[in-house]
Amino acid sequence: MIKLEQVISQFKLELGADFVSTDVVGMDGMSIAGGSADPSFSASDAAARFAEIMKLAVKVSTKISSGKVDDNLVTTNKNYIISRFLGDGSYYWVVVVTNNATLGTLRMLMNEYAPQILNSIPQVTAAPTVQQVLDKPIDVKIEPEPAKPTKSRMDFWADQKK
Amino acid sequence: MGINGNLKDITFADLVQIHCMDPRSAKMSIDHKDKRAAVFFGNGQVVHAEMGDQQGEEVIFEVLSWNEGNFEVDNDIELPARTINRMWSGLLLEGAMRLDLAEKQRKLEAQSNGIQEENSMTQKFDEILNSLSGEVSGYLSSALVGIDGINVASHTLGDLDPENVSAQITTLFRLVDTSVEKLGAGVLEDNLLTTEKSYILMRFLPGKEYFLAIGASRKEGNLGNLRLMSKMYTDQLSKAMPH
Numbered sequence: 001m002i003k004l005e006q007v008i009s010q011f012k013l014e015l016g017a018d019f020v021s022t023d024v025v026g027m028d029g030m031s032i033a034g035g036s037a038d039p040s041f042s043a044s045d046a047a048a049r050f051a052e053i054m055k056l057a058v059k060v061s062t063k064i065s066s067g068k069v070d071d072n073l074v075t076t077n078k079n080y081i082i083s084r085f086l087g088d089g090s091y092y093w094v095v096v097v098t099n100n101a102t103l104g105t106l107r108m109l110m111n112e113y114a115p116q117i118l119n120s121i122p123q124v125t126a127a128p129t130v131q132q133v134l135d136k137p138i139d140v141k142i143e144p145e146p147a148k149p150t151k152s153r154m155d156f157w158a159d160q161k162k
Numbered sequence: 163m164g165i166n167g168n169l170k171d172i173t174f175a176d177l178v179q180i181h182c183m184d185p186r187s188a189k190m191s192i193d194h195k196d197k198r199a200a201v202f203f204g205n206g207q208v209v210h211a212e213m214g215d216q217q218g219e220e221v222i223f224e225v226l227s228w229n230e231g232n233f234e235v236d237n238d239i240e241l242p243a244r245t246i247n248r249m250w251s252g253l254l255l256e257g258a259m260r261l262d263l264a265e266k267q268r269k270l271e272a273q274s275n276g277i278q279e280e281n282s283m284t285q286k287f288d289e290i291l292n293s294l295s296g297e298v299s300g301y302l303s304s305a306l307v308g309i310d311g312i313n314v315a316s317h318t319l320g321d322l323d324p325e326n327v328s329a330q331i332t333t334l335f336r337l338v339d340t341s342v343e344k345l346g347a348g349v350l351e352d353n354l355l356t357t358e359k360s361y362i363l364m365r366f367l368p369g370k371e372y373f374l375a376i377g378a379s380r381k382e383g384n385l386g387n388l389r390l391m392s393k394m395y396t397d398q399l400s401k402a403m404p405h
Contacts, residue, residue: 040346049341056337057355060330064322067358074338078348096347 004033004120011113012037018101020079023047024086024093024117027055032091032121041096050083050094058089071110075099082110086118093117164188164235174225175254177233182206182250189239194231201225202241208253209244218245219253226257227264286402287315294395295319300382302360305375306367306399307332314372322377331355331375335364352392354385361385365392367400374399 004024012019021043023034029048036043050072057069071084080103083094093114097106169192181188181203188203199213199221211221246253287306295301295317305316305324311332316324335353342350352365361378374396378388 042345046345046347049345053334053337053341056334060334061355061357063330064327066360066362070356070358072338072356073354074342074347075351075353076342076348077351081342081347099348 004117004122007113007116007120008034011109011117014109015095015097015101015106018097020096020098021046022093022095024091024121025051026091027051027089036096046081046094046096050081051092054083054085054092073103080106082106084110084114086114086121091118091121164237166232166234168230168232169194169228170230174228175257178208178222178250178254181235182208186237187239187241189236190233191236192225192228192231192233194225194228199225202239204241206250208246208250210242210246212242212245219248219256222246222253223257223260226254227261283402283404284315287399288317290395290398290402291315291317294376294391297387297395298376298378298391299384299387300361300379302377302379303327304377304395307373307375309336309371309373327377328375331362331364332373335373339370352389354389356380361388363388363392365396367396367403372399372403 008022008024012022020038021034021036021041023031023043023046025031025047029051031044031047034043034047036046053072054069057072061067061069069085071082074081076099078099079096080099080101081094081096083092085092093110095106095110174192177190178201181190183206184203185206186203187205190201190203192199192201197213199211201208201222202210208222211218211225213221213224216224248256291304291306294304298304302320303316303318303322303324305328306314307328308314309332311329313324313328316328318324334355338353339350342348350366352363354364355362358380360380361383363376363378364373365375366373374392376388376392378384
């Protein structure tokens with residue numbers, strides 16, 4: 001994760017004073033790296049909200065047969081907010097800058113840093129799904145149990161009478 | 163000199179009834195805008211009315227439609243030649259029926275004007291979107307959409323279903339708007355979705371009840387051109403909106 005934070009720090013430096021916030025976010029809405037330079041801007045809120053936006057963007061794009069989603073750019077009177085998928089879409093990357101920033105430069109920088117960010121995300125071997133476990137054939141050989149020695153059965157009442 | 167007042171406070175129909183209960187002759191002068199009418203009463207009936215060159219029952223029917231105007235009554239006057247023979251109750255009944263008919267016609271005309279207005283407004287939107295199609299590189303489609311997701315006007319090249327597209331992108335645009343507001347990230351101006359095949363730009367018209375959506379081909383589209391055209395044409399659409 002250190003490597004990812006380093007790449008993000010470098011990216012922030014390139015943006016300079018226009019930088020507001022950036023996060024690399026899982027599609028569960030949880031940020032794995034990044035943060036906000038503006039204390040009034042909640043990076044974690046943005047991460048969660050834009051995860052929903054990106055999921056909806058994928059649905060919308062599918063329904064209108066527009067293909068895979070590359071990115072979504074929001075323009076407000078204060079900020080630009082760009083969110084784009086990384087790699088296979090397990091993560092997305094959101095960047096917030098002031099609207100003094102040059103949009104063309106920002107997009108160019110994101111194109112440059114996206115592969116570095118993707119390569120810096122720690123790869124965790126995915127746990128097998130339930131289905132994968134159920135589908136796997138049982139490999140263990142079952143030996144028959146050895147015969148137990150016979151033992152006369154105790155009769156409590158018979159013993160008492162004795 | 164008899165009573166005087168304004169038709170704002172008492173209707174002409176009421177004044178006729180009151181004076182027809184009095185057997186004395188009387189002349190009622192009524193001013194309304196630039197018109198002046200004179201109505202003569204005698205023996206409990208309306209006997210004559212005049213307004214400019216007009217005389218008789220038609221003057222009564224016109225005065226019945228006035229809902230303001232100063233009047234004054236002179237009693238015990240010399241009556242002119244009789245031009246109205248109908249009973250005062252018949253006059254008022256006929257007058258009420260004519261007013262009712264005129265009101266119904268007025269409503270029908272207003273409705274028809276409204277429909278004509280709507281048609282010409284839709285035509286204007288269609289013209290604007292048609293003009294937009296010639297200005298956007300890689301143009302695919304555009305729509306003026308209500309924030310409820312319903313198309314007001316659309317223009318499409320190819321076989322896109324404009325209703326479906328508008329409904330889908332409205333959900334996205336509304337989510338973006340809410341999110342931006344909750345994050346305190348300012349006032350949303352536009353949202354640009356970039357996909358494998360296209361650019362889809364959504365921009366609010368002032369008031370945020372409608373937005374303009376433009377689709378352009380990813381290969382041939384130009385983002386700068388798209389954003390500029392969206393700003394110019396939202397202005398035009400906004401001016402064409404009824405206020």
